[in-house]
């Protein structure tokens with residue numbers, strides 16, 4: 001980021017829809033660096049990062065690696081039978097702790113935070129042209145919130161309604177370090193990433209280019 005430019009202060013917390021909260025700049029730089037390093041390790045294996053193939057024959061433009069449970073369209077498995085047949089890396093306790101802090105920051109509700117026990121992380125890497133169409137996260141058998149962390153290039157994140165891909169929706173710019181939590185009445189809202197804004201990231205995070213997004217979820221299938 002260009003330190004010479006005057007930067008407008010960003011709000012501490014914005015409720016985009018009921019249960020959907022954006023917390024700008026939530027992750028300190030060191031935490032972003034640690035997450036980038038951890039994701040690099042997971043991207044190597046045991047199940048390497050890859051573009052997910054869709055049942056219709058298409059391939060997603062983002063590259064994805066999972067921890068705890070492996071997501072493939074449209075279910076979670078322990079073993080990545082659509083990649084190399086190996087079990088995914090274990091979901092570490094520190095990631096669950098981070099998820100609880102995120103829920104506390106977004107909702108200001110210590111009980112909801114204490115109850116939050118994510119068991120999977122989907123790690124998406126976006127290059128300059130990657131996008132994600134509007135979809136619902138609905139393969140989880142739990143209505144616990146989704147915690148989303150963004151690092152690297154900024155993007156336009158479209159957060160819609162629970163009925164369809166159309167309006168009403170809100171376009172939010174997610175910047176490196178931002179937290180977005182969607183739960184409660186917004187848990188099954190359509191959302192997606194229409195575009196990444198190349199070159200907007202801070203290389204000190206460890207992301208020289210591209211965008212990293214980590215979503216923590218509770219599959220409802222158990223740890």
Ligand SMILES: O=C(O)CCC(=O)C(=O)O
Pocket residue numbers: 122124132137148157191192193213215
């Ligand atoms: O990259 C993002 O911000 C959203 C990712 C997402 O919606 C997903 O992985 O299901």
Ligand SMILES: [Fe+2]
Pocket residue numbers: 135136137191
């Ligand atoms: Fe999603």
